[in-house]
Amino acid sequence: MGLRDVLPGGGTSSVTGGMFGDGSPAFLTSKIDWIINWSRRNSLWPMPFGTACCAIEMMASAASNYDLARFGMERMSFSPRQADVLICAGRVPYKLAPVLRRIWDQMPQPKWCVSMGACASSGGVFDVYSMVQGIDTIIPVDVYVPGCPPRPEGLIYGLMMIQEKIREESLARHFEHRAEDPNTVARPHANDAQVRGLSGPFGNSTQQEELSTKELGADIASSEDLIP
Amino acid sequence: MKSGFDAIDEGPHLSESPTISLAGEISDPASHPSVAALLGRFGDAILHHRVSSGTQHVVWIDPSCNLEILRWLRDDPDQRYDMISDLTAVDYGAGRPINVVYQLFSTVYKRALRLRCELPLDGLEIDSIVELWSAANWLEREVYDLFGVTFRKHPDLRRILMPHDYEEGYPLRKDFPLRGRFSRAEQTRRALNQAVEHSYIAEEMELGRDPQQATPVNGTQEGDAGREVR
Numbered sequence: 001m002g003l004r005d006v007l008p009g010g011g012t013s014s015v016t017g018g019m020f021g022d023g024s025p026a027f028l029t030s031k032i033d034w035i036i037n038w039s040r041r042n043s044l045w046p047m048p049f050g051t052a053c054c055a056i057e058m059m060a061s062a063a064s065n066y067d068l069a070r071f072g073m074e075r076m077s078f079s080p081r082q083a084d085v086l087i088c089a090g091r092v093p094y095k096l097a098p099v100l101r102r103i104w105d106q107m108p109q110p111k112w113c114v115s116m117g118a119c120a121s122s123g124g125v126f127d128v129y130s131m132v133q134g135i136d137t138i139i140p141v142d143v144y145v146p147g148c149p150p151r152p153e154g155l156i157y158g159l160m161m162i163q164e165k166i167r168e169e170s171l172a173r174h175f176e177h178r179a180e181d182p183n184t185v186a187r188p189h190a191n192d193a194q195v196r197g198l199s200g201p202f203g204n205s206t207q208q209e210e211l212s213t214k215e216l217g218a219d220i221a222s223s224e225d226l227i228p
Numbered sequence: 229m230k231s232g233f234d235a236i237d238e239g240p241h242l243s244e245s246p247t248i249s250l251a252g253e254i255s256d257p258a259s260h261p262s263v264a265a266l267l268g269r270f271g272d273a274i275l276h277h278r279v280s281s282g283t284q285h286v287v288w289i290d291p292s293c294n295l296e297i298l299r300w301l302r303d304d305p306d307q308r309y310d311m312i313s314d315l316t317a318v319d320y321g322a323g324r325p326i327n328v329v330y331q332l333f334s335t336v337y338k339r340a341l342r343l344r345c346e347l348p349l350d351g352l353e354i355d356s357i358v359e360l361w362s363a364a365n366w367l368e369r370e371v372y373d374l375f376g377v378t379f380r381k382h383p384d385l386r387r388i389l390m391p392h393d394y395e396e397g398y399p400l401r402k403d404f405p406l407r408g409r410f411s412r413a414e415q416t417r418r419a420l421n422q423a424v425e426h427s428y429i430a431e432e433m434e435l436g437r438d439p440q441q442a443t444p445v446n447g448t449q450e451g452d453a454g455r456e457v458r
Contacts, residue, residue: 094391094415094416094418094419095389095391095419095427097416097419097420098419098420098421098422098424099424101420102424127406128406128407128408129396129399129404129405129406129407129408129415130390130399130408132416132419133412137412137416138416138420186420187420188413188416188417188420192413195411195412195413195416
């Protein structure tokens with residue numbers, strides 16, 4: 001029993017000159033959602049944004065032992081214009097935040113984002129003046145991969161979760177999955193209240209957080225600390 | 229009063245001591261040929277001498293003579309300190325002076341020497357030594373960026389690690405709160421509003437330009453404006 005037997009019309013169709021010779025239908029039926037999602041999830045091109053040790057594990061994932069290409073990530077796309085999924089691997093300082101945001105804005109839809117490791121997801125141990133406390137304050141994130149750094153299996157599992165996410169998408173509801181207001185370009189992804197929630201008391205920074213909010217804008221304008 | 233790990237929620241404590249104890253042991257200046265020569269030549273400009281970690285000779289010098297002393301150490305045929313391994317600064321907090329540290333090495337005589345200049349907080353200025361060692365250029369920019377020490381006659385004194393428009397102060401000072409002076413939301417907003425190109429001058433923007441490209445990339449003009457941020 002071959003494919004021609006289960007196709008609509010079977011071997012008894014009156015249409016001639018079909019794809020299998022006489023008697024077979026000249027068309028296949030499927031869902032366009034299924035076709036599109038299948039092709040999208042099996043040809044994800046990652047945009048590597050590696051800044052620290054997580055990037056070493058990301059490179060190991062792409063190398064022959066783990067071979068990310070098995071999952072359709074055949075080519076690391078070093079141009080955001082040709083990329084589908086941004087892998088942010090490593091800590092992101094505030095000075096780098098506009099770069100990350102611009103790369104995300106340059107990627108064409110549909111696009112996804114993996115936040116790899118503790119630092120990218122939450123700031124990690126770097127609860128300091130210079131470090132972004134989770135890249136989800138800057139850009140929307142689909143999958144967070146925990147670990148410090150995560151093993152290649154972890155990253156591959158995260159990317160497979162992206163594939164699972166794509167499998168459930170539908171062209172009819174695309175705005176639910178990837179709504180992005182053009183006005184959000186180069187703006188923070190999280191609002192002020194969310195960011196404040198992220199910087200809750202932690203470790204020995206407790207007192208300093210109070211100091212930070214207390215001194216906000218008060219004496220800094222007149223302080224000699226200002227760079228002329 | 230809590231101590232150790234129990235006191236972790238109280239944040240760091242400042243020492244009450246008004247003076248810095250000079251680290252290291254007192255030693256005979258004659259045990260290091262350069263120290264003996266410095267004392268003989270500059271006399272009063274050499275303030276203290278200590279030995280740290282067994283072999284590291286540390287000399288405190290008068291900040292107003294730093295250029296003169298360092299030039300002599302580099303050029304004198306018996307000294308020849310031709311390499312500056314490091315240039316950094318230390319803040320001891322509690323209003324005490326900030327120390328600028330020069331770590332020298334002589335590849336001719338295989339000899340190391342550390343010089344320190346104490347700068348009071350109300351006079352954080354010292355002569356630049358870029359004319360002696362070009363390697364000091366970025367190191368002095370780093371000290372300026374993180375401690376706020378101004379280096380006179382530095383050819384290109386602007387921030388190097390922090391954003392060019394960073395307004396929260398000097399992060400490695402002891403009185404700087406660990407998480408910065410602004411709230412996280414404000415820091416995020418400022419970060420995304422910064423023009424990345426403004427952190428670079430025209431020459432640096434030129435380095436990143438594709439040589440095949442006929443016209444300069446956008447932002448080269450803006451890069452010129454970055455020079456004014458001093």
